[in-house]
Amino acid sequence: MGDLFTFHKENLDPEIRANVKKTLVYLDENMKDRELYEKVLDAWTLSLQLNGWKAIEEMPGSGMPEASALGDQSNHILVVIYTSMSIYRNLKKAYNMDFGLNEDMLMACAALHDVGKPYEYNRELRPQWVANDKEFGLPNLRHPSYGVFIAGVCGLPQEVLNVCGYHSPEGRFIKRCAYGEIVHYADDGSWFPLARLCNLNIPKL
Ligand SMILES: [Fe+2]
Structure with missing residues (x-):
């Protein structure tokens, strides 16, 4: 996208980025592809920053706003x-x-599968959607x-786009x-056992 589109990485909030780095220490310790690792941090930082959050831990530990929560969102991302x-x-x-996947890519995909949640859980916007779903849709x-x-926006590769979407x-x-x-079954494989273990309300979509 080069000349037509520039991601202003320098405008990312260093405090939020440091928080994300701390949450995702497993990636720091395990990812060999450092360029991809940095982009994972950029993406979480941007999503949190645009939506009024300082850390993944601030978001409730649920799969969607209507579902039961356990712990906070970082527990879910880590599992x-x-x-x-x-x-x-x-x-x-x-x-x-060897099934031919790149383990660094798998780590990035898993870490970013829910990178859109800061918007779905946005504390200012969500009440507007609830109040006026005719205008905005819900969510x-x-x-x-x-x-x-x-x-x-953060220049992550196609594999990550497919997993996010x-x-x-x-x-x-x-x-x-x-x-x-893999990420789909890891995601369901955490929510549905937790629903039985802890008597949570986890809707099956
Ligand atoms: Fe998830």
């Missing part, structure tokens, strides 16, 4: 990263095969759509990439 990596590594181990955008916008039930309209399929 989806851990579970995505363990699904892929367990498959490699049990089948003794105005679900997190997958907003996540694609953020990932695109389709890890969720929106994915039933397309063929998800393999990263997206």
